[in-house]
Amino acid sequence: MRILSHRDYPRVSKDNSIAQVLRLLAEAEVQFAIVLDNDRLIGVFSGGDLIRGLAENFDYQSFMSASIADYCNESPLQVATTAISVEAIEKFKALRIQYIPVVNENGIYEVLIEAYP
Numbered sequence: 001m002r003i004l005s006h007r008d009y010p011r012v013s014k015d016n017s018i019a020q021v022l023r024l025l026a027e028a029e030v031q032f033a034i035v036l037d038n039d040r041l042i043g044v045f046s047g048g049d050l051i052r053g054l055a056e057n058f059d060y061q062s063f064m065s066a067s068i069a070d071y072c073n074e075s076p077l078q079v080a081t082t083a084i085s086v087e088a089i090e091k092f093k094a095l096r097i098q099y100i101p102v103v104n105e106n107g108i109y110e111v112l113i114e115a116y117p
Contacts, residue, residue: 009034009112014042014069018053021045021068034101034109035072041101041109043072078103 010024010033021033032046045068053071057063077091078101091100102110 011036011109012045012068013037014067014072016068017065018050018068018071019064022050022064032099033068034112035068036109037069039108041076041078041103041107042069043074044076044099044101045072049073076101 009030010021010028012021012024012033012035014035014037025031025033032044034041035043035045049071053063053066057066077095077097091097099112099114101112104110
């Protein structure tokens with residue numbers, strides 16, 4: 001398990017368009033972005049969300065200009081800063097996930113942790 005810095009993956013505003021976020025993902029060479037509203041975690045956007053969004057919206061131009069908040073996973077798995085080690089390891093193992101956002105007691109996004117493959 002490792003803690004990723006903010007340089008390792010995009011953090012985007014809920015107001016960013018799908019097109020803007022896809023450009024950031026391509027530049028960073030990662031498959032997801034953390035979606036924030038004034039530093040509060042409101043979701044995660046991944047390749048799966050992109051596929052679901054394209055399947056639902058056949059108008060490519062309107063989809064690409066839509067807000068990322070309209071298509072992100074609004075209830076991503078997360079852990080509190082006070083529970084990073086034990087709770088995160090248990091969730092990684094039980095759910096076979098690779099990344100978990102960490103939020104403080106006020107729901108403010110702090111950092112991302114990654115399980116080693």
